[in-house]
Amino acid sequence: MTTDWTRRTAAEIADALAAGEVTSAEVTQAHLDRIAAVDGPVHAFLHVDAEGALAQAAESDARRAAGAPLHALDGVPIAVKDVLATDGLPTTCGSKILEGWVPPYDATVVAKLRAAGLPILGKTNMDEFAMGSSTEHSAYGATHNPWDLDRIPGGSGGGSAAAVAAFEAPLALGTDTGGSIRQPGAVTGTVGVKPTYGGVSRYGLVALANSLDQVGPVTRTVLDSALLHELIGGHDPRDSTSIDQPLPPLVEAARQGATGDLSGVKVGIITELSGDGWQAGVMTRFQESVDLLVKAGAEVVEVSCPTFVHALATYYLILPAEASSNLAKFDAMRYGLRVWPAEGASAEEVMRATRDAGFGDEVKRRIILGTYALSSGYYDAYYGTAQKVRTLISRDFEAAFEQVDVLVSPTAPTTAFKLGEKLDDPIAMYLNDLATIPANLAGVPGISVPAGLAAEDGLPVGFQILAPALADDRCYRVGAALEALLLEQWGGPLVPPEENLS
Amino acid sequence: MPEITRDEVAHLANLARIDLSDAELDHLAPQLSVILESVASISGVAGDDVPPTSHALPLTNVFRDDVVVPGLTPEQALSGAPEVEEQRFSVPRILGDEQ
Helix, strand or coil: CCCCHHHCCHHHHHHHHHCCCCCHHHHHHHHHHHHHHHHHHHCCEEEECHHHHHHHHHHHHHHHHCCCCCCCCCCCCEEEECCECCCCCCCCCCCHHHCCCCCCCCCHHHHHHHHHCCCEEEEECCCHHHCCCCCCCCCCCCCCECCECCECCCCCCHHHHHHHHCCCCCEEEEECCCCCCHHHHHHHCCEEEECCCCCECCCCECCCCCCCCCEEEEECCHHHHHHHHHHHECCCCCCCCCCCCCCCCHHHHHHHHCCCCCCCCEEEEECCCCCCCCCHHHHHHHHHHHHHHHHCCCEEEEECCHHHHHHHHHHHHHHHHHHHHHHHHCCCCCCCCCCCCCCCCEHHHHHHHHHHHHCCHHHHHHHHHHHHHHCCCCCHHHHHHHHHHHHHHHHHHHHHHHHCCEEEEECCCCCCCECCCCCCCHHHHHHHHCCCHHHHHHCCCEEEEEEEECCCCCCEEEEEEECCCCCHHHHHHHHHHHHHHHHHHHCCCCCCCHHHHC | CCCCCHHHHHHHHHHCCCCCCHHHHHHHHHHHHHHHHHHHHHCCCCCCCCCCCCCCCCCCCCCCCCCCCCCCCHHHHHCCCCCEECCEECCCECCCCCC
């Protein structure tokens, strides 16, 4: 095995820490060195906390030496998406309106990381308030895809995915409202999981759309995601939408899947998530993965979810409506930016000027769209209709899961496109989330697993597995099986060429 | 579905308390029209008998026991404020000249 600790999985690092082969200080320093070496061109991080991470690593090593680690992942460093509140560390959500804001509290998931002893390397870049599929809407500059620095790393969590893909962190946290964990995972060749809605606490997550947002793991392997998911998941009394029951055994499911046996598992290919507009190389890799699932003993059938073709439109009414309400709190009064348009201006004038200066284009687009969808006279036609179609999408999932255990599709219709290519064409940008959005609308869990490289451009393709609500374990079992079979075929993980990083 | 005019966008921006410049209005109005046109495709998809979904999973209201738990100190709560005065958020004047 390599002695470069940045190349190891979180599970391997955890084992090495437990065996006394390495210290958390060494592993954390190795990742900080890697960040210093490659994050200039990649720009995955908005803030790096070297001092804090090394102090946390030293504490972790002291616990290990005393024979009292807090958790299996105690001492394994992690990066956190900048939409999660971190006590003492800046939290900007990729927006100028929160520039310099340091939260006085931790999100529950961050508190859980600290309680388990994971050193926090820093905060990762994202589209402003998680609105976007490319990280280009960050007010602090785009993140670049480690596979090709001229291309997007996906979004909104492109920073977390790129950090993990470029070996700057073994683990990261993301958030997924319409695909912001899974789509970056697909285009950077990493693993990303959107848990069941309510399975992971949203307390301290700066809300984009409350009924859709979910925090989840961003890693390079399925097992690492399962380890992190079990750590961050579970009931939180501080989140009233948190599910008050235990998580299914996720690590166990990943280990079971890794044996490569899927006998008795029924897999459904979603008819509506293929066809025109889907890149040929994406479909080829998808079909190869399906064939591997068959080889592993799964029964594969095609399942139609007819309302999924309306999911994108439904989402772009519900999301802006919720977002426009959520972002009303950025009013220049209690935290964040305050802009004075003139001396002695009124609170309302200050509010208008601040929101104009502090929000970027995409945020303004969605706030205005949401304001429109919620305004009197249009409410029934837009928001009300979208809520009804949301019901139909959930019914499609219910009917499908009566026939099969999991549903599969490519995670995104294309590989990573060029930075700037779709920046001023909102509809083209929105289409990236075509396959990931239905899961958010219905609250079901999903995982994206690397499925290889598209022949035409040599860029990563993602394979998406969706399961019924509360059955996240099925994503891990099938995902780990596919991963094991593909790794066997490839002879090892596919990683971005090192020469592309400079 | 109606096209969204530049004046309407200006009105919505006003409701949303965002000062949009003329250039921004020129830029945003046509983009919003295209988005609205594309999302309008869902009209008529769901019949009158379909109930709306506001949350994917069934929810019940959550209460907690009425006990005192530690909260933020005043210093913590005010730590991100643009302006602070006498342990309070200091805000611009609320009333206009005409009031």
